[in-house]
Amino acid sequence: MRKLIPPRNIFLSILHAPSSGIRIPRRFQSTSPPIVTTKALPGLPSAHLFRDVPSLRQFRNSLAHSTADAPKRTVGLVPTMGALHAGHLSLIRLAAANVSDVFVSIYVNPTQFGVTEDLSSYPRTWDSDIAQLASLDAELAASKALGRITAIFAPTTQVMYPTLPPTSEIDGHGSFVTVTPLATKLEGKSRPVFFRGVATVCMKLFNIVQPDSVYFGQKDVQQTVVLRRMIQDFHLPIAFRIGPTMRESDGLAMSSRNVYLGKRRRTAALALSEALELGEMFFANGLQSREDIQLSAMTYLEEKRKAQEALAPGKRALFKIDYISLADPDSLEEIDEVDPARGAVLSGAIIMQPLEEQSQNEELGMGGDTGPVRLIDNIILPAQK
Ligand code: AMP
Numbered sequence: 486m487r488k489l490i491p492p493r494n495i496f497l498s499i500l501h502a503p504s505s506g507i508r509i510p511r512r513f514q515s516t517s518p519p520i521v522t523t524k525a526l527p528g529l530p531s532a533h534l535f536r537d538v539p540s541l542r543q544f545r546n547s548l549a550h551s552t553a554d555a556p557k558r559t560v561g562l563v564p565t566m567g568a569l570h571a572g573h574l575s576l577i578r579l580a581a582a583n584v585s586d587v588f589v590s591i592y593v594n595p596t597q598f599g600v601t602e603d604l605s606s607y608p609r610t611w612d613s614d615i616a617q618l619a620s621l622d623a624e625l626a627a628s629k630a631l632g633r634i635t636a637i638f639a640p641t642t643q644v645m646y647p648t649l650p651p652t653s654e655i656d657g658h659g660s661f662v663t664v665t666p667l668a669t670k671l672e673g674k675s676r677p678v679f680f681r682g683v684a685t686v687c688m689k690l691f692n693i694v695q696p697d698s699v700y701f702g703q704k705d706v707q708q709t710v711v712l713r714r715m716i717q718d719f720h721l722p723i724a725f726r727i728g729p730t731m732r733e734s735d736g737l738a739m740s741s742r743n744v745y746l747g748k749r750r751r752t753a754a755l756a757l758s759e760a761l762e763l764g765e766m767f768f769a770n771g772l773q774s775r776e777d778i779q780l781s782a783m784t785y786l787e788e789k790r791k792a793q794e795a796l797a798p799g800k801r802a803l804f805k806i807d808y809i810s811l812a813d814p815d816s817l818e819e820i821d822e823v824d825p826a827r828g829a830v831l832s833g834a835i836i837m838q839p840l841e842e843q844s845q846n847e848e849l850g851m852g853g854d855t856g857p858v859r860l861i862d863n864i865i866l867p868a869q870k
Contacts, residue, residue, distance in 0.1 A: 518611050529618060529622050532633075536640060559698075561632065572738075574617060581630040590639070592645065597680075608744055611639075704730040744850055748847070764779065764864070765864045775820065782809050799843075802840065811823070831864045835859075839856055
């Protein structure tokens with residue numbers, strides 16, 4: 486069978502601080518959580534903010550026991566890195582439909598960023614996050630959802646990594662959770678410390694919060710596979726729930742990193758979701774081979790990439806293709822044929838390149854489109870019932 490394997494590209498997402506000449510629109514300006522231990526938040530009457538473990542534990546324990554007039558409460562955790570958007574909010578809604586108390590964590594975890602990745606410039610938008618949570622909580626109250634947002638956990642790095650400074654070095658020291666070989670596939674090829682960091686921080690959060698259930702987005706499909714495996718392998722008494730990928734109206738998967746895309750790069754970035762949709766369409770029409778699904782998606786994406794390359798520097802938005810994968814949903818091994826009993830995951834990653842030339846009055850993203858941006862997306866090809 487003819488296989489088209491993209492050259493693996495080791496380009497990592499380095500986002501440069503905006504140069505001094507670029508004005509940062511207000512919506513991109515960063516804000517941080519206040520330095521308090523526990524406090525009611527404006528607009529969130531039933532929520533407390535926790536910044537360390539003992540106070541959060543005390544609150545969590547208070548929910549664990551039923552009293553004469555109140556039944557035992559259930560806790561669902563939605564881990565996030567902040568810069569909230571409708572994708573995060575959909576997970577909180579899902580949690581509120583299942584539990585009485587939704588805990589949202591907001592923490593940009595350093596150990597999942599590689600040494601050259603965008604940790605320092607990752608968007609931190611505390612004020613906007615709290616405003617979105619407040620309006621969602623009001624919606625939950627009005628809709629008589631089972632649950633409300635009752636805790637926001639925004640720990641410091643000293644709290645999350647109490648003994649050794651966190652490291653992004655592959656051979657750095659620390660207490661880590663590794664889930665191999667899952668963590669080495671797809672995203673893990675270009676981002677070798679990523680899933681070690683994700684699994685480690687999630688294990689910490691799960692131990693701190695002791696949730697009954699946790700909520701993750703389909704958008705980060707490999708993350709769901711790695712964490713589901715971690716929960717299974719470590720016998721964690723936690724229900725693992727996945728919410729669907731929220732998309733912009735044109736199909737672009739929502740992501741905190743989309744703020745880095747000005748209009749030109751954002752438009753070109755649609756090639757990824759379109760390529761995956763094409764593969765999905767072939768699958769929906771009964772085709773199951775790698776050639777028909779993965780190769781079609783890859784060829785489409787490659788054509789879109791070349792079309793950008795053919796444009797003048799002032800008009801184009803170049804991108805590199807990291808991979809298009811057709812893989813088994815549990816092992817993430819590449820497959821030649823979709824097994825109808827198992828279904829498959831069609832996923833991909835591209836790296837939007839910095840704009841080479843900007844035109845006057847061009848609509849730019851945060852950072853002025855000066856740094857590369859890694860984008861991922863996926864579509865589940867469902868098993869036949
Ligand atoms: P992050 O803040 O990027 O770490 O994401 C926190 C959670 O939100 C993860 O479980 C993500 O998978 C989920 N998430 C991010 N983007 C989306 C999206 N577009 N739709 C649904 N869930 C999402």
